[in-house]
Amino acid sequence: MNDMNRYDVIVIGAGVGGLSVATLLAQTGRRVLVLEQTDRVGGRALSFRGEEIADRGPAWYKDMLATQYTCLAGSEPDLETMIRNRLLDGYTLDLGYHAVSVNGAGYMLDFEELIGGLDEITRHGAAYATYYRGEFYQDVIGGTIDPRIKALAKSKNIHFQLFYTEPYMLNDEEITALERVSLQEWGEARGLTADDVLWTCIRSVATLFSTINNPNDISVGDIFRYFKHAIGPKLSRGLIRYTGGFVAGGTMAWPRAVARRFESFGGQVRLGHRVKEIRVDNGAVTGVRVVTAEVEELEFQAGVVVSNIPAQQTFRVIDRRYFPERWVSDTEGMYGYGSYVPYMGLNRLVMPEEHSRWGIKNDCVLPRSEGFDWDVYICWNIQSVTDPSLAPEGKYLYTAYLPITEKESLNKELVAKLIRRLPDFMEEVYPGFKASIDWKLDLVCWKLEGVAKSISQAGTQKLPVRSPHLKGLFFSGDTAKGYGVAMDCAIASGVICAGEILGRDFGIR
Numbered sequence: 001m002n003d004m005n006r007y008d009v010i011v012i013g014a015g016v017g018g019l020s021v022a023t024l025l026a027q028t029g030r031r032v033l034v035l036e037q038t039d040r041v042g043g044r045a046l047s048f049r050g051e052e053i054a055d056r057g058p059a060w061y062k063d064m065l066a067t068q069y070t071c072l073a074g075s076e077p078d079l080e081t082m083i084r085n086r087l088l089d090g091y092t093l094d095l096g097y098h099a100v101s102v103n104g105a106g107y108m109l110d111f112e113e114l115i116g117g118l119d120e121i122t123r124h125g126a127a128y129a130t131y132y133r134g135e136f137y138q139d140v141i142g143g144t145i146d147p148r149i150k151a152l153a154k155s156k157n158i159h160f161q162l163f164y165t166e167p168y169m170l171n172d173e174e175i176t177a178l179e180r181v182s183l184q185e186w187g188e189a190r191g192l193t194a195d196d197v198l199w200t201c202i203r204s205v206a207t208l209f210s211t212i213n214n215p216n217d218i219s220v221g222d223i224f225r226y227f228k229h230a231i232g233p234k235l236s237r238g239l240i241r242y243t244g245g246f247v248a249g250g251t252m253a254w255p256r257a258v259a260r261r262f263e264s265f266g267g268q269v270r271l272g273h274r275v276k277e278i279r280v281d282n283g284a285v286t287g288v289r290v291v292t293a294e295v296e297e298l299e300f301q302a303g304v305v306v307s308n309i310p311a312q313q314t315f316r317v318i319d320r321r322y323f324p325e326r327w328v329s330d331t332e333g334m335y336g337y338g339s340y341v342p343y344m345g346l347n348r349l350v351m352p353e354e355h356s357r358w359g360i361k362n363d364c365v366l367p368r369s370e371g372f373d374w375d376v377y378i379c380w381n382i383q384s385v386t387d388p389s390l391a392p393e394g395k396y397l398y399t400a401y402l403p404i405t406e407k408e409s410l411n412k413e414l415v416a417k418l419i420r421r422l423p424d425f426m427e428e429v430y431p432g433f434k435a436s437i438d439w440k441l442d443l444v445c446w447k448l449e450g451v452a453k454s455i456s457q458a459g460t461q462k463l464p465v466r467s468p469h470l471k472g473l474f475f476s477g478d479t480a481k482g483y484g485v486a487m488d489c490a491i492a493s494g495v496i497c498a499g500e501i502l503g504r505d506f507g508i509r
């Protein structure tokens with residue numbers, strides 16, 4: 001073993017959780033190596049150019065999707081025809097709908113400030129609204145509330161704003177206790193479920209932040225922690241202007257920028273390096289064994305190894321005998337949340353101009369009576385109106401996500417029902433919509449959220465970032481302890497993990 005292969009820290013996986021911890025550690029002068037199995041950084045925060053899909057072909061595209069827990073469940077026309085006719089050229093497709101929470105002003109901004117900013121990143125914000133029974137109600141943002149919501153709440157004497165204000169009245173112990181309380185239980189106790197318009201608006205925001213359809217399973221504590229600690233300080237700095245938004249040029253621009261910053265701190269990223277095994281000696285990690293396309297076995301040494309691999313798959317790279325049986329079964333048993341994620345190329349916009357700039361939510365595209373755990377919700381954007389670089393001139397990119405459970409995402413019949421239903425649903429909202437569709441891709445992923453923010457798993461109940469069983473083993477990513485929604489959660493966990501390794505408090509709560 002030469003010294004070139006010896007590092008202070010090895011991070012397995014260049015997802016946003018892996019890159020966050022790696023960058024903070026490299027910034028302190030640690031010698032850090034990131035090993036990534038695919039040919040690019042970002043993990044699930046992945047983007048494709050349409051030309052790349054056409055040039056590299058359907059098999060390559062499907063293989064790339066599979067590395068990130070996603071498959072192509074349908075398309076119109078079929079993918080081969082789309083590629084032959086170069087229908088995707090000029091589009092940039094994220095791995096499904098990939099908005100960033102509060103347009104990046106949540107934990108993403110906390111992290112960026114810790115590493116001295118990411119100047120080359122631009123984000124395009126979007127206002128959000130709920131579509132319910134033919135009406136569009138704008139989301140609360142900052143102190144601004146849709147006047148119809150305000151009037152309705154006043155006339156019915158319902159404390160609608162409690163959802164947004166209660167987090168600031170609670171201390172952290174009280175918020176932690178609420179992790180096990182469902183949104184439904186919390187709302188009923190405060191009389192918020194009494195009016196269906198008001199409750200639908202609250203519930204649709206809660207699903208946006210948790211990606212869970214069923215309000216009996218959404219952890220209200222996890223949302224409150226995010227409101228208080230990720231959003232609250234930015235509200236007082238006047239930075240919260242949007243419910244969501246998109247990273248300009250596609251979501252992968254963000255991990256790419258972080259990777260460049262990591263390398264500027266002296267860190268090394270090796271792509272196409274799949275870790276086969278984490279080495280252990282005498283109760284402590286000592287390094288990893290790696291395979292590449294050219295070399296059957298390579299070894300790298302480090303006394304600290306951070307796994308960014310979704311935690312349920314930890315035991316593919318480390319022998320389960322090092323851990324108590326209960327720990328193994330609890331870790332493998334954590335469930336994520338999946339999603340049906342369609343894209344459509346549109347040849348014109350059939351909705352009012354204002355609507356094309358919004359993210360729009362609806363609580364029921366298909367009712368639970370069709371075989372789902374709960375009514376299936378949707379959030380859609382005309383992403384290319386928000387960021388025109390994502391579609392060719394004169395065309396538009398529609399992206400959406402419809403959360404479904406992991407189990408539902410693996411059920412072909414249920415997925416087929418959603419694929420059939422969506423164009424009809426959009427036609428009901430905007431007559432003429434179906435005729436505006438040039439092409440449609442139907443992706444399904446079974447790990448949009450690595451660990452669902454449910455009452456049995458959210459926040460402090462998640463896998464700790466430091467392994468209690470092996471010295472030097474750490475975890476980061478959306479399956480490890482971290483808060484808030486998806487990418488933000490993965491970033492938060494990376495920062496918490498770096499703090500744990502360095503013995504520093506970076507202030508993530």
Ligand SMILES: Cc1cc2nc3c(=O)[nH]c(=O)nc-3n(C[C@H](O)[C@H](O)[C@H](O)COP(=O)(O)OP(=O)(O)OC[C@H]3O[C@@H](n4cnc5c(N)ncnc54)[C@H](O)[C@@H]3O)c2cc1C
Pocket residue numbers: 012013014015016017018035036037038041042043044045067068069070095096097098099100101273274275276308309310317339341445447448449450476477478479485486487488490
């Ligand atoms: C379709 C879809 C839509 C989404 N939409 C949104 C959204 O709108 N907003 C949002 O905030 N989030 C969204 N997310 C979730 C978000 O992308 C994830 O929460 C986040 O990117 C997870 O980051 P991570 O670091 O935890 O893990 P990952 O991104 O899973 O990173 C793990 C990395 O480890 C690598 N790896 C695995 N095994 C090995 C090995 N043995 N050796 C080397 N490398 C390995 C993987 O290739 C990967 O790069 C979406 C996800 C999907 C799938």
